[in-house]
Amino acid sequence: MRRAPAEPVDARAVAAAREALTGAAPLVQCITNSVVQTITANALLAAGAAPAMVDNPHEAAAFAAVASAVLVNVGTPTDDTARAMRLAAAAAAQHGTPWVLDPVAVGALGFRTRLAGELLEHRPAVVRGNASEVLALAGAGGGGREVDSTAAREDAAEAAGALGMSTGAAVAVPGDVDVVTDGTRTVRVSGGDPLLTRTTGAGCALGAVSAATTAAVVLPLLAAVAAHVHVGLAAEVAAEVCGGPGSFAIAWLDALDAVGPDAVRAGARLA
Amino acid sequence: MRRAPAEPVDARAVAAAREALTGAAPLVQCITNSVVQTITANALLAAGAAPAMVDNPHEAAAFAAVASAVLVNVGTPTDDTARAMRLAAAAAAQHGTPWVLDPVAVGALGFRTRLAGELLEHRPAVVRGNASEVLALAGAGGGGREVDSTAAREDAAEAAGALGMSTGAAVAVPGDVDVVTDGTRTVRVSGGDPLLTRTTGAGCALGAVSAATTAAVVLPLLAAVAAHVHVGLAAEVAAEVCGGPGSFAIAWLDALDAVGPDAVRAGARLA
Amino acid sequence: MRRAPAEPVDARAVAAAREALTGAAPLVQCITNSVVQTITANALLAAGAAPAMVDNPHEAAAFAAVASAVLVNVGTPTDDTARAMRLAAAAAAQHGTPWVLDPVAVGALGFRTRLAGELLEHRPAVVRGNASEVLALAGAGGGGREVDSTAAREDAAEAAGALGMSTGAAVAVPGDVDVVTDGTRTVRVSGGDPLLTRTTGAGCALGAVSAATTAAVVLPLLAAVAAHVHVGLAAEVAAEVCGGPGSFAIAWLDALDAVGPDAVRAGARLA
Structure with a gap:
């Protein structure tokens, strides 16, 4: 339904998506974890979107009906x-x-694993999870310690493809090289910096930027790839100027604003 | 009751209010949204107040009875x-x-609109809301997209005056020029920086600094004006040294501490 | 049970504890207040631990059974x-x-005072509280304004010793000189910087780093002392380079990463 399989997912398309994001200034409803709400909102603002944390059951449905995208x-x-x-x-x-669905620690903890399974029936445009989370969602077992995946990445890439085929979502799995697939096509995104994993909420904010981008382009696969390129390049800029994990997070927010379409086109490393 | 209409609200009074805030070191109870709690607490600490996020129904009333002010x-x-x-x-x-009441997204979402209506009966000293929120509170319709107001500012200034008259509150509406009114007098505050709107919680923290200042001076109109001048000048200082929206927020916290009575008197632009 | 009274708690042991923390990379479950979750998670990441905010009643027990430590x-x-x-x-x-138990505002507010009393029966390894909180927990009265203790520090040191004896915990009370005691031995830790008290969550993050260190060394007294030295030295580094309370917090996170075993051994000021 949101698929247009012939559309290319290359550096030019990613740059156009970055430009479309700023142009659309999408209103992104976030129902996200309490640890990362601030950095998520600030990452969306830096990227050109408008966050709205409407996460109570009285208002959530009404807002989702009018929001540009939901995380x-x-x-x-x-x-x-x-x-x-x-x-x-x-x-x-x-x-x-x-x-966008971000299934944090799904597979390792029962309550949220059941919850994520129910949510999946509402067909997210993008699923962003680490290897063990995607394996768990795909019904391939898995589990393991929160955030830090223990499952083999290649198994996860296969499970991500299967999950994409069965749900219609673009599925993104982080790694030294990030894998983004909708089951039909797979794009591998290089870049980023290990300091992203030492900044609480950086991965969660990537989910939010992915959501914002789904409001700006038609193809979920392109939205997810564009968000990964944007966030990864901003991390590379930040890693060069920071003095440690604290100042990295701040420089990364600055760079999410500064890294525009030209930087994205020049810097995208896709395979 | 808290009115002393003859008291001037000028640069000298605002500087005295800034000094009184530091001297009082007020204990400010905050029941605020989950996205902005950290920056709200840090802004209060930087400004010289002491935050206390007592927001559960078991303890909230007992604490409000002894706190210096409540947000x-x-x-x-x-x-x-x-x-x-x-x-x-x-x-x-x-x-x-x-x-102080900060009616975030009131008018746009039903649950909180009813809640804010009930809260208003307890006569806040200050109401800080954008144009559409103030229009909704004043019963003048409105609504619109969260945070970013779509209502005409002049309509809002009128509604703010009516709301001030009916409730006794000083009502503050942000804009290129902020409008603060209690229905009897209106003060327009120039200053600030657009980066404030790209920092999640900066506006909410302004509500908290307004609350802290109500504990230090008698006149709510003066408290609200003083907080707007203080926060706006700190934003101007931060905008000059920052490298983007991430470092702006940090420099703004530094400047909330550094901008003291002299800087406030020299920098206040009131009309 | 976790006691080994003969083990020295000196600069060398503290440096070894700092090294053991990085080596263990412990998974620390945090059930903490909503204001400080982000800085707590970032402080743990900077110190070399992995945070997991599993704080709902469906999952909390199962996670505590497998976590390295719990805050x-x-x-x-x-x-x-x-x-x-x-x-x-x-x-x-x-x-x-x-x-680790951090009894924020216990004594001043009824709901949490009863809660902390119940929690104490499960024998924390470390209790980190200010003077009035420790006095309240020890049943010695107290109370007073949140965070900022009004009780005399020497009374608190005595109460901390009694609390340590009755519960088996190492009890840490901040001050110009921090007091850490298990009732048998008392260690006084000098250092830190007043800007720590103007950073929301710095004290709470110290509780989290203490929890992480309990997973890396056997003796709770040593874990608490090592965490206080580490956090205090990082504050001293940050105070030298920062421009105010906002940039202090960021530099402090950078320094939590940078202050390693050698810096800890050279900088520990214990008595």
Whole structure:
């Protein structure tokens, strides 16, 4: 439905997506974990989007119907936010609002694993998870320690493809080289910096930037790839000027703003 | 009750308010949205106040009775924090604790619009909201996209005056020029920097600094004006040294500390 | 059970603990207040640990059984997180997972005072609280304004010793000189910087680093002392390069990473 398989996913398309994001200034509803709300909102603002953390069950569905895109991150679910997630995902699906699922620690913890399984039925445009999370979502077992994946990356790439085929989502799995696939096509994105993994919420914010980009371009695969290139290049800029993990996060926010279409076209390393 | 209409609201009074804030080191109870709690607490600490995020219904009323001031921000209401807000506002009113209402996204979303209407009955000292939020609170319709106001500013200035008259609050509406009015007098505050709108929680923190200042001076109109001058000047200092939206927020916290009474007197641009 | 009274707690042992922390890369479950989650997670990452904010009652016990250590901070308790705290502390005790209690504002507010009393029965390895909080926990009265202790420090040192004797915990009380005691031995740690008290969550993050260190060394007293030295030295480094309270927090995170075993051995000022 949101697929246009012939559209190229190359440096030029990624640069156009970066430009479209700023032009659209999308309103992104975030139902995300309590640890990363601030950096998520600031990353969206730096990238040119407008965040709105509407995460209570009274308002979540109504807002998802009018938002440009929705991010659902199951990192710290409460009974109330879990209800808000279900309502927002259902409303997004009903109203054609693209939404992104970030299945933090799914597979390792029961409550959120069941929750993510239910959410998946509302067909996210993008799923962003590490190897063990994607294996768990794809029903291929997995599990393991939160955030830091222990599953083999190649198994995960296969599971990501299967998950993309069965749900229609673009599935993104981070690594030394990030893998983004919709089951039909697979794009490998090089870049980024290890300091991203020492900044709480950097990965979650990548999910949010992916959501923002789904509001600006038609093809979810392109949206996810463009977000990964943008976030990764910003990390490279930040790593050069920072003095440690604290100042890295700040420089990365600065760079999310500064890295525009030209930098994205010149810097994208796709395979 | 907290009115002293003859008191001047000029650069000298604003500087005295800045000095009184540091001298009082007020304990400010914050029941605020989950996205901005950290920057709100840090802004209060930088400005010379002491934050206390007591936002559960078991403790909120008891704390409001002894706090120097209370901030109520409806940005991410849950059933529990909404109850805590009602209890704290009622206790503040009963015990003479000045309190500030920040009606984030009121008008656009039903649950919080009803909540803010109830809270208003407990007579806040200051209301800080954008044009569409103030229009909605004043019963003048409005609504519109969260945070970013779409209503005409002049309509909002009129509605702010009417809201001030009916509730006794000083009502502050941000803009290129901020409008602060209690319905009797209107002060226009120039200054600030557009990067404030790209820093999540900067506006919410302004509400908190306004609350802190209500604990240090008698006249709510002066408290709100002084907070706007202080926060705006700090933003101007930060904009000159920062490298983007990430480093702006950090430099702004530094400047909230550094901008003292002399800088406020020299820099206040009031009309 | 976790005691080895003959083990020295000196600069060499503290340096070894710092090295063991990085080597262990412990997974630290944090059930902490909503204001400080981000800086807590970032401080743990900077120090070499892995944070996991699993704070809902559905998952808290299962995670505490497998985590390397658990932090319980009662700063902003909700009914749900209070349940999660009880479940996690009980599971930690049952499975031998060391855990740390940070009794924020206990004594001043009723709900959390009762909660902390119940939690104490599950025998934390470390309790980190200011003078009035420790006096309240020790049943010696106290109370007073949140965060900023009003009780005399010497009374608190005595109460800390009594609390250590009765619970088996190492009890740490901040001050110009921090006092850490298990009732048998008392270590006084000099250092740090007043800007730590103007950074929201710095004290709470110290509790988290203490928890991480309990996973890396056997003796809770040593773990707490090592964390205080590490965090204090990082503050001294940050104070020299920062421009105010905003940039202090960022430089402090950088320094938590940079201050390694050698710096700890050279800089520890213990008495």
